[in-house]
Amino acid sequence: MATQHSRSAARLMMAPAVVLLLGWMLIPLSMTLFFSFKKYLPLRGDSMANGLEWVGFANYTRFVGSSAFWPSVQATLTIVGGVLIITVVLGVLLALLLNQPMWGQGVVRILVIAPFFVMPTVSALVWKNMFMDPTNGLLAYLWKFFGTEPIAWLSQASLPSLIMIVSWQWLPFATLILLTAIQSLDGEQLEAAEMDGAPSIKRFWFIVLPHLSRAITIVILIQTIFLLAIFAEIFVTTGGAFGTKTLSYLIFQRVLESQNVGLGSAGGVYAIILANIVAIFLMRIVGKNLDA
Known part of the structure; x- marks a missing residue:
């Protein structure tokens, strides 16, 4: 049993890490708040004359009064929602498939998980040039094979294309988490249900899916945190055009392209507020499974 001396020693040893972590978070946040109330145009020259x-x-x-603000919020939430639906649904199906005994099971699992380790910029470039190019892309050749006109994916179906690219990237993560959860399921429950005559759909709905609820919650929470800041895929593929400008990309434009650090910092504060609203919503609606 821990004594008062051991607890004090533990706090003392943890203090440097806690202070470093707080500094890592609070210093950039404080600077963002500071600049958001200032006119700061460092590359235009007038900031040096007027100061901050x-x-x-x-x-x-x-x-917030910009005509691009609310469309960027809508695009952000659309991409996040679309990717979550695809990765969770396909992740459950792939996890069920990979849990079945098959020849070369280990190799298949490595191939399924491999896309998660590809850099976002690289995967976006591969999808843009190898698959979605309307002239030389593989999808264009497939469309021509069936006698139809190829689609310019990144201009005619920009948001679905981005959702497809990002889902391909995050599907291995969801599959890995859900596969681990399925492997922890007690097989005796499924065997007992099968002996009682329960069909496979009911076994999945009443046994497998409730067992996966905590894993699905973790997948949704972690992916949402990262997807709200999606940037690289948009920068490489559409450049924010065709309705794909997310909130993070809008902030990038205000800071680097418009060279307005104060305006971009205000956008960063709005992004933090949006992330917290989504996090609170998820923790109240989805996160209840963590307490089960």
């Missing part, structure tokens, strides 16, 4: 001019909430009003 205090503008109050003008950056926030200007950012």
Whole structure:
């Protein structure tokens, strides 16, 4: 049993890591808040003359009043929702398939998980040039084989294309988590249900799916955290055109392309608020499974 001395020693040893972690989070957040209330245009020259001019909430009003703000929020939530649906549904199906005994099972599992280790920029370039190119892409040749006109995916179906690219990247992660959860399921429950005459659909619905609820919750929470900041795939494929400008990409445009650090910092605060709203919603609706 831990004594007061051992608990004090543990706190003392953990203190440097906690202080470092807090500094790692709080310093950038504090600087973002500071610049969001300032007129800061470092590459235009007038910021040096005016200093860091205090503008109050003008950056926030200007950012949220931009015609691109609400479409960027909608595009962000659409991509996140689409990727979550695809990865969870296909992840469950792939996990069930990979859990069955088959020849070369280990190799198949490695091939399924491999896309997760590909850099987002590389995977986006592969999809853009090898698959979705309307002239030389594999999908274009497939369309021509069936006698139809190839689709310019990244302009005619931009959001579905991005959802497809990002889902391909995150599907292995969901499959790995769900496969681990399925392997922890007690096989005697399924055998007993099968002996009682329960069909496979009911066994999945009443035994397998409830067992996977915690794993599905973890997949949704972790993927949402990363997907809200999606940027590389958009930068490489569409450049924010055709309705694919997410909130993070809009912030990038305001900071680097418009060279307005104050306006971009205000957008960063809005992104933090959006992430917290989504996190609270998920923890209340989906995260209840973690307490089960």
